[in-house]
Amino acid sequence: xxxxxxxxxxxxxxxxxxxxxxxxxxxxxxxxxxxxxxxxxxxxxxxxxxxxxxxxxxxxxxxxxxxxxxxxxxxxxxxxxxxxxxxxxxxxxxxxxxxxxxxxxxxxxxxxxxxxxxxxxxxxxxxxxxxxxxxxxxxxxxxxxxxxxxxxxxxxxxxxxxxxxxxxxxxxxxxxxxxxxxxxxxxxxxxxxxxxxxxxxxxxxxxxxxxxxxxxxxxxxxxxxxxxxxxxxxxxxxxxxxxxxxxxxxxxxxxxxxxxxxxxxxxxxxxxxxxxxxxxxxxxxxxxxxxxxxxxxxxxxxxxxxxxxxxxxxxxxxxxxxxxxxxxxxxxxxxxxxxxxxxxxxxxxxxxxxxxxxxxxxxxxxxxxxxxxxxxxxxxxxxxxxxxxxxxxxxxxxxxxxxxxxxxxxxxxxxxxxxxxxxxxxxxxxxxxxxxxxxxxxxxxxxxxxxxxxxxxxxxxxxxxxxxxxxxxxxxxxxxxxxxxxxxxxxxxxxxxxxxxxxxxxxxxxxxxxxxxxxxxxxxxxxxxxxxxxxxxxxxxxxxxxxxxxxxxxxxxxxxxxxxxxxxxxxxxxxxxxxxxxxxx
Ligand code: AMP
Numbered sequence: 001x002x003x004x005x006x007x008x009x010x011x012x013x014x015x016x017x018x019x020x021x022x023x024x025x026x027x028x029x030x031x032x033x034x035x036x037x038x039x040x041x042x043x044x045x046x047x048x049x050x051x052x053x054x055x056x057x058x059x060x061x062x063x064x065x066x067x068x069x070x071x072x073x074x075x076x077x078x079x080x081x082x083x084x085x086x087x088x089x090x091x092x093x094x095x096x097x098x099x100x101x102x103x104x105x106x107x108x109x110x111x112x113x114x115x116x117x118x119x120x121x122x123x124x125x126x127x128x129x130x131x132x133x134x135x136x137x138x139x140x141x142x143x144x145x146x147x148x149x150x151x152x153x154x155x156x157x158x159x160x161x162x163x164x165x166x167x168x169x170x171x172x173x174x175x176x177x178x179x180x181x182x183x184x185x186x187x188x189x190x191x192x193x194x195x196x197x198x199x200x201x202x203x204x205x206x207x208x209x210x211x212x213x214x215x216x217x218x219x220x221x222x223x224x225x226x227x228x229x230x231x232x233x234x235x236x237x238x239x240x241x242x243x244x245x246x247x248x249x250x251x252x253x254x255x256x257x258x259x260x261x262x263x264x265x266x267x268x269x270x271x272x273x274x275x276x277x278x279x280x281x282x283x284x285x286x287x288x289x290x291x292x293x294x295x296x297x298x299x300x301x302x303x304x305x306x307x308x309x310x311x312x313x314x315x316x317x318x319x320x321x322x323x324x325x326x327x328x329x330x331x332x333x334x335x336x337x338x339x340x341x342x343x344x345x346x347x348x349x350x351x352x353x354x355x356x357x358x359x360x361x362x363x364x365x366x367x368x369x370x371x372x373x374x375x376x377x378x379x380x381x382x383x384x385x386x387x388x389x390x391x392x393x394x395x396x397x398x399x400x401x402x403x404x405x406x407x408x409x410x411x412x413x414x415x416x417x418x419x420x421x422x423x424x425x426x427x428x429x430x431x432x433x434x435x436x437x438x439x440x441x442x443x444x445x446x447x448x449x450x451x452x453x454x455x456x457x458x459x460x461x462x463x464x465x466x467x468x469x470x471x472x473x474x475x476x477x478x479x480x481x482x483x484x485x486x487x488x489x490x491x492x493x494x495x496x497x498x499x500x501x502x503x504x505x506x507x508x509x510x511x512x513x514x515x516x517x518x519x520x521x522x523x524x525x526x527x528x529x530x531x532x533x534x535x536x537x538x539x540x541x542x543x544x545x546x547x548x549x550x551x552x553x554x555x556x557x558x559x560x561x562x563x564x565x566x567x568x569x570x571x572x573x574x575x576x577x578x579x580x581x582x583x584x585x
Pocket of ligand 1: 098162301302303304305325326327328329330331412414430432433553
């Protein structure tokens with residue numbers, strides 16, 4: 001797809017995507033054949049008796065549905081240096097650390113060149129559609145990205161977050177330039193050892209190249225909001241750096257200082273311009289287009305657990321379009337946003353039928369229907385997945401991935417809803433993670449349920465002109481009866497009365513029948529709202545970063561398990577006020 005000039009031809013990309021998705025069923029079969037031919041000699045496939053067969057029926061009857069736990073021993077052997085064909089025909093070159101934030105420890109997943117190929121393919125595809133609706137001019141991108149530390153596994157493989165593996169890949173820079181996404185920060189900033197310093201310099205680079213910035217992006221919306229909140233804190237210092245042409249003393253890393261010295265020169269006119277623009281903003285509304293007058297849009301993953309940050313993002317974005325980026329995971333990519341004009345709340349992802357073989361477990365009511373799930377868990381009945389082109393509009397599914405990076409019938413753990421079809425490939429909406437967040441006894445509440453409940457209570461805060469900065473939850477089983485604990489960080493001082501109302505509203509907004517009935521009979525205790533001090537969620541982010549997470553891949557864990565001691569400790573030691581619901585008294 002890369003043209004001789006090094007530029008991608010967006011029309012050609014669109015043409016190819018349209019052709020491929022018109023025949024998604026056939027492409028799926030061919031993709032499976034290719035995966036199984038390339039990896040047929042891998043121990044994992046041999047063990048399951050595939051015997052070189054590559055048709056979907058044999059594949060599905062021989063190879064079981066698995067979770068990460070089932071593959072962990074194989075991945076561990078690879079990480080420990082086993083170079084035989086364990087999961088793939090060609091050796092795995094690196095290891096990615098998937099977030100796994102709920103349990104507080106990252107999971108290892110394989111990364112290889114094929115995964116890099118599909119990453120760039122997804123980027124190219126969504127770029128082509130975005131560029132058709134919002135053409136970019138020549139310039140640069142303010143990419144608020146960070147690379148986590150890479151370390152070597154026992155077997156000598158480089159391990160880091162998936163984004164780190166992508167950013168560090170030798171092809172990355174050239175291919176991003178080809179899709180007009182050249183980062184305005186030097187590598188030393190992206191790969192800097194301390195993300196606070198990197199962030200400060202990303203902002204400074206953005207200001208230096210202010211007029212040239214064509215769009216602002218990060219992997220997740222959270223990082224964009226976090227970056228501009230940081231700007232609001234340090235804007236005067238940033239202006240001073242530009243005025244003097246001297247980098248703030250808070251940047252201590254020598255490699256960052258040296259790289260920044262090459263692009264930072266005294267520019268009092270620019271400094272004044274930025275300073276005055278900031279002074280003229282009302283409560284920082286429209287900050288991003290004020291700083292980057294030629295930016296065409298803001299891009300990043302804004303769906304799923306990122307939805308709660310949209311309000312703040314829209315505030316900083318003013319009239320500038322915001323659009324949700326693609327759908328994938330450390331394990332592999334799934335779909336591209338080919339309808340960039342849709343607001344993030346309605347964003348869908350068209351599955352790329354040639355980057356993996358996808359199956360879908362119909363969920364119907366099963367997510368709510370605990371009893372049925374318990375029975376199938378108990379009897380170990382395998383749910384019957386359907387193929388990519390067999391899914392139905394309006395239905396929810398759990399997605400199963402088979403790809404070129406050693407995953408075969410892998411349960412990613414995500415719930416998606418089919419919103420329509422792009423030609424014959426489905427357009428998926430991300431719903432939530434399948435695993436339960438909050439459960440005390442017969443109740444079952446997912447990430448989505450928590451989000452809805454928080455949204456309802458948040459409206460009471462908004463009436464008081466207060467903002468919810470971030471939130472998480474915990475099922476407290478140590479008390480008798482167990483109860484839900486919701487942690488809130490609020491920007492401002494809320495009255496006792498409002499917080500009591502919020503607490504009751506949170507409790508009432510969990511409408512799951514199991515929860516409501518258990519609350520009524522007091523088998524679940526009153527919901528507890530704990531308001532934490534400002535900066536608590538920043539401490540949680542810092543904690544994950546200290547464990548090797550990359551900020552650009554960070555997702556606030558929406559439920560903190562009892563085993564995640566350190567995060568629970570951060571939360572509990574920062575509680576300012578506590579409220580108990582009287583909703584079911
Ligand atoms: P990670 O394990 O850090 O690679 O995160 C992957 C997970 O992030 C996916 O399995 C999803 O749950 C979530 N995710 C990725 N892309 C999106 C998206 N576009 N919308 C919502 N959630 C997403």
